[in-house]
Amino acid sequence: MPEGHTIHRAARDQRPMLAGKVLDVSSPQGRFMEGAAQLDGRRCTAIDAYGKHLLYRFGELSLHIHLGLFGRFRCAKRPAAEPKGEVRVRMMSDTHVVDINGPNSCEVMDPAEAAALVRRIGPDVLRPDADPERAWQRISRSRSSVGQLIMDQSVMAGIGNIYRSELLWRQKIHPDLPGNRLPREAFDRIWADAADLLALGVRTNAIITVDGAKKSKSRYGERVNIFAKNACPACAGKITAFEIAGRRAFACKRCQPKA
DNA sequence: ATAATATGGTGAT
DNA sequence: TCACCCTATTATC
Secondary structure (H helix, E strand, O other): OOOHHHHHHHHHHHHHHHOOOEOEEEOOOOOOHHHHHHHOOOEOOEEEEEOOEEEEEEOOEEEEEEOOOOOEEEEEEOOOOOOOOOEEEEEEOOOEEEEEEOOOEEEEEOHHHHHHHHHHOOOEOOOOOOOHHHHHHHHHOOOOEHHHHOOOOOOOEOOOHHHHHHHHHHOOOOOOOEHHHOOHHHHHHHHHHHHHHHHHHHHHOOOOOOOOOOOOOOOOOOOOOOOOOOEOOOOOOEEEEEEEOOEEEEEEOOOOOOO
16 A cells, blocks of 8 residues: 555654664564564664655664555554564564564665665655755656656655556646656646645545545545546546556546647 | 455566 | 566455
């Protein structure tokens, strides 16, 4: 379930559970034994989110987590229940248990490695210190498509596959438009809308791109406009489905002209 | 039971 | 562009 909002939400949720506390760190699944041993018994000093990456700081050392497509967090109060599924890391404070299943990355980093990681991540739409100018410089100089660029985490961080289609639909821009033909004004709208939508995602812990929509249990329900949908909510025309670099993408030809 | 799918990313070709 | 990594859930036989 992870786009950028998921990670920032996790950081927000887990700070009061873990930060400032000495943690028991283990790997119930057994695939992170060495890393867990390095961190076990140390104090978690901070939890930082950068785009889709999460860094649990333990003084000099950082635990780098990237959920990938399948990863998930499970948080609970103690006493700890039996690990559910393949729990790569379990972190336990005096009050809480955080389990991480199926992360794409799970590694201990030294300060240089952590700094290098943060450096290669583009400006994060969810961070107040992000500099959109960096993203604009990349996009406006690139012949790649806007659809590709806004989901490239080194260009701008946080946007995933659903937000991509939804953002470009909301801003009436076709994903195939080359970055160097995107007007500055359109980029500004994309950035601002991304910041708003992802912030709402953090608040609700859900991807909601339909104005005024509420969380719902159905798969995409009324929360998204065109992602995995057939008809355009604006013009009732057919939504076209295609692929961008192997990922599903959606657009309305009528509402999202290429120029 | 087995296959297909998924909101992600990397490294080789 | 493809193969591959990681796991859980849903769809299909």
